Amino acid sequence: GESVGLHLPTLSVQEGDNSIINCAYSNSASDYFIWYKQESGKGPQFIIDIRSNMDKRQGQRVTVLLNKTVKHLSLQIAATQPGDSAVYFCAEKVGGSYIPTFGRGTSLIVHP
Amino acid sequence: KAGVTQTPRYLIKTRGQQVTLSCSPISGHRSVSWYQQTPGQGLQFLFEYFSETQRNKGNFPGRFSGRQFSNSRSEMNVSTLELGDSALYLCAGGTEGATGELFFGEGSRLTVL
Numbered sequence: 001g002e003s004v005g006l007h008l009p010t011l012s013v014q015e016g017d018n019s020i021i022n023c024a025y026s027n028s029a030s031d032y033f034i035w036y037k038q039e040s041g042k043g044p045q046f047i048i049d050i051r052s053n054m055d056k057r058q059g060q061r062v063t064v065l066l067n068k069t070v071k072h073l074s075l076q077i078a079a080t081q082p083g084d085s086a087v088y089f090c091a092e093k094v095g096g097s098y099i100p101t102f103g104r105g106t107s108l109i110v111h112p
Numbered sequence: 113k114a115g116v117t118q119t120p121r122y123l124i125k126t127r128g129q130q131v132t133l134s135c136s137p138i139s140g141h142r143s144v145s146w147y148q149q150t151p152g153q154g155l156q157f158l159f160e161y162f163s164e165t166q167r168n169k170g171n172f173p174g175r176f177s178g179r180q181f182s183n184s185r186s187e188m189n190v191s192t193l194e195l196g197d198s199a200l201y202l203c204a205g206g207t208e209g210a211t212g213e214l215f216f217g218e219g220s221r222l223t224v225l
Contacts, residue, residue: 034213037130043202043216089155099168102155102216
């Protein structure tokens with residue numbers, strides 16, 4: 001979920017488990033959502049996106065769920081691997097805007 | 113194809129100095145955005161350039177400025193550095209459309225002493 005202080009929320013899982021990372025977005029007018037992954041020492045990397053006319057989208061080992069009623073987005077990672085350890089950001093865009101607004105991020109730690 | 117290149121990767125400055133950071137997006141990406149990333153504030157949008165014009169601007173003071181060249185390369189400048197400017201500065205390139213992913217560089221880590 002979203003952090004309210006200086007420290008990122010952290011999710012610790014065992015290798016092979018499924019991970020669910022949550023994000024509460026702020027703007028009910030947002031119609032496009034993206035998940036990014038940021039590994040240590042690197043810039044954020046696109047994972048998956050979803051438009052507001054969908055409530056679910058699947059990629060390779062990842063699924064994004066969108067609940068517009070409660071303005072909630074989640075990223076599910078199946079069979080989590082140590083290489084999935086990173087900070088995950090959700091981002092939202094309002095239609096016509098070129099600039100996404102990023103959430104605070106969640107740190108995922110995968111234990112072998 | 114080559115990724116987004118940011119230079120320098122690391123730099124140390126003292127208060128009052130100024131700094132210029134450079135970003136070369138992926139070939140064909142005409143939009144370049146800049147973000148400041150700090151542990152306390154997350155990813156904060158600075159500005160976005162498209163075809164050498166600043167198209168969007170975030171809520172940063174005038175000490176932060178940028179520009180874009182005809183080859184889409186972009187620079188950002190911070191004048192009169194303050195301790196609070198210490199951060200990772202990320203640039204991201206993208207295509208013209210309002211949707212679609214951003215392609216980030218690895219960032220320039222600025223430390224202000």
